[in-house]
Amino acid sequence: MRRLRMGMIGGGPGAFIGPVHRFAAELDREIELVAGVFSSDPDRSRSAAAQYLIDPARAYGSLDEMFAAEKAREDGIDFVSVVTPNHNHLPSARAALAAGLPVMTDKPLTATLAEAQELAGLVASAGLPFGVTFTYTGYPLVREMRERIAAGAIGTLRKVVVEYPQGWLSQPAEGKQAEWRVDPAQAGAGGCIGDIGVHAFNLAEFVTGQKVKCLLADLAAVVPNRALDDDCAVLLRFANGARGVLLASQIEVGELNGLRIRCYGDKGGMNWKQEEPNSFLQHQADGRTEVVRAGDASLGPLAASFTRTPGGHPEGYLEAFANIYRDFAAKLRGEDAPCLLGIAEGLRGMAFIDTAVRASNAEAGWVDLNV
Amino acid sequence: MRRLRMGMIGGGPGAFIGPVHRFAAELDREIELVAGVFSSDPDRSRSAAAQYLIDPARAYGSLDEMFAAEKAREDGIDFVSVVTPNHNHLPSARAALAAGLPVMTDKPLTATLAEAQELAGLVASAGLPFGVTFTYTGYPLVREMRERIAAGAIGTLRKVVVEYPQGWLSQPAEGKQAEWRVDPAQAGAGGCIGDIGVHAFNLAEFVTGQKVKCLLADLAAVVPNRALDDDCAVLLRFANGARGVLLASQIEVGELNGLRIRCYGDKGGMNWKQEEPNSFLQHQADGRTEVVRAGDASLGPLAASFTRTPGGHPEGYLEAFANIYRDFAAKLRGEDAPCLLGIAEGLRGMAFIDTAVRASNAEAGWVDLNV
Amino acid sequence: MRRLRMGMIGGGPGAFIGPVHRFAAELDREIELVAGVFSSDPDRSRSAAAQYLIDPARAYGSLDEMFAAEKAREDGIDFVSVVTPNHNHLPSARAALAAGLPVMTDKPLTATLAEAQELAGLVASAGLPFGVTFTYTGYPLVREMRERIAAGAIGTLRKVVVEYPQGWLSQPAEGKQAEWRVDPAQAGAGGCIGDIGVHAFNLAEFVTGQKVKCLLADLAAVVPNRALDDDCAVLLRFANGARGVLLASQIEVGELNGLRIRCYGDKGGMNWKQEEPNSFLQHQADGRTEVVRAGDASLGPLAASFTRTPGGHPEGYLEAFANIYRDFAAKLRGEDAPCLLGIAEGLRGMAFIDTAVRASNAEAGWVDLNV
Amino acid sequence: MRRLRMGMIGGGPGAFIGPVHRFAAELDREIELVAGVFSSDPDRSRSAAAQYLIDPARAYGSLDEMFAAEKAREDGIDFVSVVTPNHNHLPSARAALAAGLPVMTDKPLTATLAEAQELAGLVASAGLPFGVTFTYTGYPLVREMRERIAAGAIGTLRKVVVEYPQGWLSQPAEGKQAEWRVDPAQAGAGGCIGDIGVHAFNLAEFVTGQKVKCLLADLAAVVPNRALDDDCAVLLRFANGARGVLLASQIEVGELNGLRIRCYGDKGGMNWKQEEPNSFLQHQADGRTEVVRAGDASLGPLAASFTRTPGGHPEGYLEAFANIYRDFAAKLRGEDAPCLLGIAEGLRGMAFIDTAVRASNAEAGWVDLNV
Incomplete structure (x- = not known):
């Protein structure tokens, strides 16, 4: 079993939820952040790469660039995480699905219901794993x-x-x-x-x-x-x-x-x-x-399996978030993930x-x- | 200054709120329960008197009886407390006001809004002190x-x-x-x-x-x-x-x-x-x-004056209730009672x-x- | 059954625990404060009587005076409560026992162990009910x-x-x-x-x-x-x-x-x-x-019997203290009081x-x- | 800046604190677990590697083997973490220091005071960074x-x-x-x-x-x-x-x-x-x-810098532990780490x-x- 490779969309300098997705995805070591379009401004995207301590060559300035470059690599990304403001969820997910990549997205699904309905159609056609991080279901x-x-x-x-x-x-x-x-x-x-x-x-x-x-x-x-x-x-x-x-x-x-x-x-x-x-x-x-x-x-x-430490050693928000990613990794590996939304x-x-x-x-x- | 004398209406065997009114009224020793129509059944009324440890001769079977007998005493009641189910609030208060007695009543004021409006008119005409025990304002x-x-x-x-x-x-x-x-x-x-x-x-x-x-x-x-x-x-x-x-x-x-x-x-x-x-x-x-x-x-x-013990010595429901009665006693004595409802x-x-x-x-x- | 009559020793102006004993003794209406040597200064003793709303004629300036006067009354005190600073516990209790009166005293029993031993002997000889208010055992x-x-x-x-x-x-x-x-x-x-x-x-x-x-x-x-x-x-x-x-x-x-x-x-x-x-x-x-x-x-x-209100209606320090007095009243009446210390x-x-x-x-x- | 490479000593199958060190070390992405002597039994050591998802070739059966093999790599380990039972702290740390590697060890420092004194001497001579994970100082x-x-x-x-x-x-x-x-x-x-x-x-x-x-x-x-x-x-x-x-x-x-x-x-x-x-x-x-x-x-x-999420998003034991590793990473990079013990x-x-x-x-x- 190897670590799954994640590309992030969003999460540039000043972001709150981008780093949280990184913590969460990597906590159980089943996933690794390796690439990202952290910002549509290539310089800002690269400066985020430095923050995340990933290879700056894999910090891209556009989705197309990322999908093309990563496809060309043997160790290219396995899926994307969408952590932008809401209005960019649909375009990001649409492009990723079109590139054949599973998608994990932050909530809410999209900015509007119409967008959500469009996305539901795309997910159905794509037949690819798709997750939404309703964080609190991870506790x-x-x-x-x-x-x-x-x-x-x-x-x-x-x-x-x-x-x-x-x-x-x-x-x-x-x-x-x-x-x-x-x-x-x-x-x-x-x-x-x-x-x-x-x-x-x-x-x-x-x-x-x-x-x-x-x-x-x-x-x-x-x-x-x-x-x-x-x-x-x-x-x-x-x-x-x-x-x-x-x-x-x-x-x-x-x-x-x-x-x-x-x-x-x-x-x-x-x-x-x-x-x-x-x-x-x-x-x-x-x-x-x-x-x-x-x-x-x-x-x-079930609850026991999503706990990392003995009683009295408080787990918190990041661990709950990590449980969502653990579900998603299981899904990507074809395993059971009954709590994944x-x-x-x-x-x-x-x-x-x-x-x-x-x-x-x-x-x-x-x-x-x-x- | 002497203790004010309270007559209770309701609060017979099995009651919850009757004893609470008694505790509350007497806690600060400004008021004393001395009489009551604890039940419309004279025997039950008398058996309540035994429970409350008051003179059984002052446990009455009807409002008229109580008002007449107490009026005839030098140490007759100064006011009544109404602690019956809601539908008896209006008749009880009406009779007491007619007998010239101030009234403290449990909440809600009456069983219906129409009754409440009638009672408001009676209270206005009577010009007598009238209180409602909204307990939690006593904390x-x-x-x-x-x-x-x-x-x-x-x-x-x-x-x-x-x-x-x-x-x-x-x-x-x-x-x-x-x-x-x-x-x-x-x-x-x-x-x-x-x-x-x-x-x-x-x-x-x-x-x-x-x-x-x-x-x-x-x-x-x-x-x-x-x-x-x-x-x-x-x-x-x-x-x-x-x-x-x-x-x-x-x-x-x-x-x-x-x-x-x-x-x-x-x-x-x-x-x-x-x-x-x-x-x-x-x-x-x-x-x-x-x-x-x-x-x-x-x-x-204000808050300090309604506390009986130093910090960390928990006061509770009965003490809060007693504060309402302390307000009412102040009102009866012609003093300021800014929190009395x-x-x-x-x-x-x-x-x-x-x-x-x-x-x-x-x-x-x-x-x-x-x- | 009649209310038991309590005489207080101590509890004069500025006292904390005197009023607490009064609240506690009277809460269940089995006991009534009727007399006291609230201070060794007769004027201060009388001014305390006004605060407690008891008959000023029964606020005495010395133990001897109280015991003599109360003995002479048909409705004289049934027992005393000692609420002085510690060094007065022994002399107060000694005098009360000598006068044939049961004693409830605040803790600690006395100022010194030697005094306590003396008091233990006195209590044993007297054969009268004797209680100590270890308050927290009342919860x-x-x-x-x-x-x-x-x-x-x-x-x-x-x-x-x-x-x-x-x-x-x-x-x-x-x-x-x-x-x-x-x-x-x-x-x-x-x-x-x-x-x-x-x-x-x-x-x-x-x-x-x-x-x-x-x-x-x-x-x-x-x-x-x-x-x-x-x-x-x-x-x-x-x-x-x-x-x-x-x-x-x-x-x-x-x-x-x-x-x-x-x-x-x-x-x-x-x-x-x-x-x-x-x-x-x-x-x-x-x-x-x-x-x-x-x-x-x-x-x-047992616990249920010492609770006055339904769950969620917090009882506190005074109610716990009152439970001690309820025990003492039971003892005085010759009833069982398994928790009385x-x-x-x-x-x-x-x-x-x-x-x-x-x-x-x-x-x-x-x-x-x-x- | 690159991720620091950690070799673990201890933490084999069934361990509690080994995985905790891994979570903690990697949470901020400044450190990566790459190698380990997870057990003195080579098979068990390799099976731990699979659990940790690291390269099984870097799961060693002895300290000597690890130090030799890692030294020979360009991407060899930068330091070791000692997570064994107490009696192995000293031999593990001694060997690592001798191999020129900084050491992070779980508490207590050693099994005995004599061992601790020996270790203190070794650390002083080695002049290498040395940390102890007193976890709760990480909060x-x-x-x-x-x-x-x-x-x-x-x-x-x-x-x-x-x-x-x-x-x-x-x-x-x-x-x-x-x-x-x-x-x-x-x-x-x-x-x-x-x-x-x-x-x-x-x-x-x-x-x-x-x-x-x-x-x-x-x-x-x-x-x-x-x-x-x-x-x-x-x-x-x-x-x-x-x-x-x-x-x-x-x-x-x-x-x-x-x-x-x-x-x-x-x-x-x-x-x-x-x-x-x-x-x-x-x-x-x-x-x-x-x-x-x-x-x-x-x-x-200071406190703010060791918090990863906004107020109300609970951080817990693993995050506190990670703060200790963040201190250690800072130390290894020659930065200030005022809270590192x-x-x-x-x-x-x-x-x-x-x-x-x-x-x-x-x-x-x-x-x-x-x-």
Whole structure:
């Protein structure tokens, strides 16, 4: 078995998520970053190569250049990772698929639902592996909750509350990370709903195994002169009738990255928080509450297999992200990757964003989520 | 100064909130329970007297009997506390006011908005002190948050999230406490929204100093065959434009009494949880976070005056409740009681319940809260 | 059944623990404060009576006066509570016992071990109920831990860590509460060890059901010019061979009243913190961890009986203290009070303080705890 | 700048800490694992190579073989990491230094103090970079505490409590990880004191900037038939007179990896826990308490430089470990690495273990820590 070779699209100087993809892809040593179009400016692309400590000759200024050069090498890239702002996801993925390369892309899938639908078609025709980094599904205890719920631990799902509070955009945006996220031309139709709301949506479906059927959305741009939403409240109805509430905000001063989810059925409940990701609470209808912790003997083999250290040695965001890449590597090697999310979940996420934005703008009440 | 004498209406055998009112009223020794119509069944009323260790001769079988007998005594009651199920609040208060007695009543004010409006008229004509036990406003740190926010600690209010998860009604109701709460004839139009949602609503207005202008409500009876709502999601808009979310549920298995509130302005944020009531987090826009704790030298004189023990000696629910009675005693003595809530807040609470139930039933979208 | 009548000794203007005893004694309405020698200065004693809202005629200037006057009344006091600084515990208790009155006293039992031994003799001869308010044994979940451990929940005890960090004496003492505690003439031989170390010692024996056999102590006065210890580290060995560590400090800046205990046996462990007293963690050797919460159906009848409100309605320090008085009232009525601590535990506490101070002064290594 | 090439000694099949060193070394891409003597059994060594995904030709069966073969390559290793059980630290390091290679070794430095002293001499003569992975000093917030304390944030140090509870050895040892740790031939003179006590000791000196002057130790083997200590209580006195308590245990059922430290001076206090490593509490003498969080703007540049993700994206054990390797890489490149710990701290750690074991065995009371 050899290490898989990754080419990165995006992730140039000043990027946050590019380095994260690099950490994550390489953590388990199954993948190696070897090339990239880190920027459309060749000089900036090369300067990123120096930062990543890869061969500067493999830092390209365009996709075409990378695909041609890498194809010509014996040790050329095996797949690409797309880590650009949202509006470049589709063109990047389209070109990669056309070049015969599997694609891993950051979320949300694309900038618009139409783009997502186009991409879904391309992925279907290409028949190549395609993954989306819904990071928080990589946490071992999130996977454990999913398995326990699927096995009946809380009975029939009745209620989900998923919250994603942040505060870093509570003031007018400054800096590269903030600026593109509040610009419709780069981010797409959704601001907060597309940046983090989609994570919450995805997490709710992933953990519960239930699909959202319809929603009622109330989105707003709270910071003056902001073009995109920065605060979202969305009511959800799941296919089985369960009720849900999804809150996401980027103007809650002092909140960092407070994604959390609580699920309740007729027999129990579960409660997990991203900022303390190595445990969750499990409630039973008889009044007992268990703290389930990473490393516990009671964890199923799936969660255990995505943990690298014994209990009490906290794993965090990068390790969760690495688990997504481990799934993708397994997929590329033709192995089983039951937790890997791809075009279907990416498309559902875009349908969620699109429906929420439209429903909120129109004050339309309950609207079906069609996808 | 002598102890004020309280007569209780309700609170008979099996009651939860009756004993709580007794604890709370007497804790600071300014008030003494001396009489009561604990039940409309004279025998049950007398057996409650034995439990409360009061003179059995002062355990009455009807309001008329109590008012007549107590009026005839030199040491007769100074006021009544109404602790019955909701549908008896109005008749009890009406009779007491007619007998010239000040009234403290449990929340919600009445069973219906129409009753509340009638009671508001009676209170206005009577010109007697009238209080409502919105318990959670009694916590010293809640009062401190209110004062800090009024003084500008978080800037202009933008967002409030108030949640009140419980799980004790996740199964079909059993027992006295559960049964009346799910019976429209006793509870009124609201189930969960009237039992705990109204606390959350009141707390949001109390802490922020802002009034709710309109709301969008989605209520449901999740447990099969239940006549009243047991799970509520309500979106709020405050008078100053701030956005709010109010969640209340009694079917979230494993949740006990998880009332919590987070408020954010353009300059900061605050976060408090009832189950750990002796501290709150205060966030500033510069990224600093302070843990404000009961007993801290930084607390204002108001919060300090409602604390009985040094920091680290946890005070809880009964002490918070006692603070409400301390306010009421002050009011009866003609002193200042800036945190005492009365008919106005009681009426707003009923308007909230009524509007939420109507809006949800009609799927009416945003509806103004008129009161 | 009538309310028992309590006379207080100590608790005059500026006192902390006097009002706490009043709250605690009266909370369940089984006891009523009716008289007191709140100060040896008759004017100050009377002014305290006004604060407590009791009949000023029953605020006395001396013990003799109180005992004579109360004996002469039909509704005279049934027992006394001693809430003075330590050096007055013995004379107060001695006089009360001589007057035929049961005694409840604050901890530590006396100022010195010799006094404690004298008092033990007096109590034995008098044959009257005698209680000591080791407050923290009043918490329902502490009692639950004791019962579970006695029933084998953690197997054979191996290890106890009990810590009691405070910070309020980190600077030179100011104010009535601080000043007497650092004065050997009033506090006795122990400073921190006698004020809070003794609580930790008592809690360890209470929870585990094991007696300390010997100890090694390292005490110091950290704040310059302080006559008594303010920081203590004590190693313990229990009768069954289990090892223990007891830490107490009053100079740990920022710590409030952080008493906590963790116990481990060969089959499990438990962990409780006074500042969040309504739950504890229970670990099992198979890796499972349960959060045991007040109100849970899994609690035994003893803990349940000492809880006044449903789960999630936090009870705190005053309620725990009230449970001690409820025990004492039961004892006075001739009922069972299995958790009431008295002269034996008070004497053990004094032996602990005395041994620790002597052992530390002499740097004597391991010293037996004889009592 | 090129990636530094690491050869591993130890870390064969079943190892825990070998893979951790690999993760840590490679996380920032400044270092690459390329070779190793993963086991003294060549077949096992090669099978480890497959696990690590390195060239099997560079998996050697002996140190001599590795040093010779790597020296002959243009791309030979730049340094070695020693991750064997303790008794192999000295021979491994000795051979590597003799081969002219810098050495990074796991803690404790060696199995015995005599070995450590020998190694110190070798390191001094060799003049090569030498690091010891005291992992917990890699946490950014630990470094921030160290800097704040050095800058006077808590005033003059008075008290340190450092605790390291674990429970995984509460039963007779089973499995590779457990077995060597309880075997004096592999672990050395210390069991728990050497495995985790030394981390606690090192952390206390690192954070406070004060050196331990003398100690009093009470160590025991609690689990029957265990040759080495598994439970430790050590009292400390620092050079400036500050008092300390160090607790370490591996028999506290249910505890995972609960390293924590609290430090108090005359002006403030700090409190950090390894299991929630991304924040600490800072107390001030005026009663204010701040939660300092990773990513806060108030952090100094040092802590900030060792953080890879924004606040709220939890970093954990592997990232802390990687920070140690980042220091080492800086050292190898001739850059500044102010937090890198080496032979001096390694030797102090061994002196601590040796002194504690001797002092405890002899029940010698306070013993100086000479090094």
